[in-house]
Amino acid sequence: MKAKKQKPDFLHLGEKLLNWYGTNSRDLPWRKTKDPYKIWICEILLQQTQVKQGLNHYLRFVERFPDVKSLAEAHEDEVLLYWKGLGYYSRALNLHKASKQIMQDFDGNFPDDYESILSLKGVGKYTAAAIASIAFDLKYPAVDGNFYRVLSRLFADNFDISNAKAFQYFSELALLMMPEHQFGDFNEAMMDLGSEICKPKNPICVACPLNEDCLAFQSGTVNEFPLKTKKTKVxxxxxxxxxxxxxxxxxxxxxxxxxxxxxxxxxxxxxxxxxxxxxxxxxxxxxxxxxxxxxxxxxxxxxxxxxxxxxxxxxxxxxxxxxxxxxxxxxxxxxxxxxxxxxxxxxxxxxxx
Ligand code: SF4
Missing domain, CATH: 3.90.79.10 (Nucleoside Triphosphate Pyrophosphohydrolase)
Known part of the structure; x- marks a missing residue:
């Protein structure tokens, strides 16, 4: 008789990840706050910037613009100046525009539901989910390249990440793994695992909390995942x-x-x-x-x-x-x-x- 393929215990994997995060999380200043404004600044800043490079910029930025109001009232030139050295300045311009949007449409209060956060200038699905889960403890997986990589390796899943439906597909997979608590921690744990352990090249599988369950690792096929068929046109x-x-x-x-x-x-x-x-x-x-x-x-x-x-x-x-x-x-x-x-x-x- 043919052996039945066992269904992964998704929630068990999610709990394991959270346990690992409990003792291995990186000590970063924005992780000590639940202030959605600061989490937003940090998420936008880290989109195209390494943590090491972004840390001082983040501290200087939130010291000069400690809240939505101070950012909205600042001159655009000054906001750009505080972004100097980070590149991709449209991020700073969008932060500035969105701060005015919050003052105007939300009476200066940072919106506390996913759809409203998503309506802010420069905020995409990933950022909205990160803010909603970390600041407001809402159940949204913050799916980015780290999620694609970890999940496709973990389940030896060859869903093509260049497919337009990849975001939806991996969001559903992540939701299956997400325990009914600590939604923000779960997202941060995936980010840490993806950037520190399950790296694009040379992942450190021996140090991975999920290695016993990882189908790619167990079958020696880690380098085959994630699958990407279409190259980005340059x-x-x-x-x-x-x-x-x-x-x-x-x-x-x-x-x-x-x-x-x-x-x-x-x-x-x-x-x-x-x-x-x-x-x-x-x-x-x-x-x-x-x-x-x-x-x-x-x-x-x-x-x-x-x-x-x-x-x-x-x-x-x-x-x-x-x-x-x-x-x-x-x-x-x-x-x-x-x-x-x-x-x-x-x-x-x-x-x-
Ligand atoms: S065992 Fe290796 S490939 Fe699998 S999730 Fe962990 S780091 Fe990634």
Whole structure:
């Protein structure tokens, strides 16, 4: 007689995970609070930023903007400044817009149900579930790439994670495992397990609390999961800038509200023909954004006198600033790096081509 395939004891696995989390959770400042505002800031901040890199930014951000009201009343430029160094500035712009939305639509009180949280600008299903479960103890699994990876390995499940229904599928699977208590802890435990133990490459299965039950580990097929058939399409983009300067003063302009790097400052993207003689060197910088590979060329245009710089600035709506003042402005990462290198000229990597 053929042996029946045993159904996993989902809840038992969920309890095991919670037990492990009880003694192995990472000691992070946002885990000591139930304040939905702070949990929201942290969830948005950690979306494209490593915990180690984001920690100080988080502390500085919530010190300056301790609640929804202070964030809503702040000037957009200041919010961007406190995001400086983290990249993906649209996250900061969305936080700012959503804080105004909370002031206007929810009388300044952070919404306490999943649908209302999801209605906030920049908040997707994952973030809404994380806030709802951690701050309000609501039963929503915060399914992200960690969940996909852990669950597909745990159950040797080859549901394609590039399938449009993957989120729904793994949410249902996670709900089966979620015990009827500590919903927020369950989500954080999955995040910790996925990022610290069940890592994309070289998972540390020997230290995993679920290794006895993990079908992929038990069958030696961990590397086959998760299954992803469609590769994300990456586009290539070339940008040219002109760093028009006289001594330590240079020109900047604010970007618009569309395409990449919304509302950040940048250098000029063109020059008149008679400025070409002042190009001293050109740098070529590679930079990766989600789904975009950029090649950025920055030309160093050293004008012979200040009057020329001022004339060009006023005729073309540029702001003139110096390197010190640049510290108070937010630039896209590659331009920020360029300025930092420029200010320590001795180690400047300028290359003529
Ligand atoms: S045993 Fe290994 S593959 Fe399975 S869940 Fe744990 S870390 Fe992931």
């Amino acid at each position: 586009t290539y983009l070339e940008l040219t800038y002109y760093f028009i300067n006289f001594k330590d003063q240079f020109l900047i302009k604010r970007r618009g509200d569309d395409f990449i790097w919304k509302k950040l400052y940048e250098f000029s993207t063109s020059i008149p023909e008679d400025f070409e003689q002042y190009i001293r060197r050109s740098n070529s910088i590679s930079h990766k954004l989600t789904h975009k590979n950029l090649n950025i060329i920055i030309n160093d245009v050293q004008l012979p006198d200040l009057e020329l710089l001022k004339k060009f600035a006023s005729e073309n709506d540029f702001e003139i600033i110096n390197l010190e003042e640049a510290k108070q402005k937010s630039f896209p990462k590659p331009l920020q790096n360029y300025l930092e290198n420029y200010s320590k000229k001795s180690s400047f990597q300028g290359e003529l081509f």
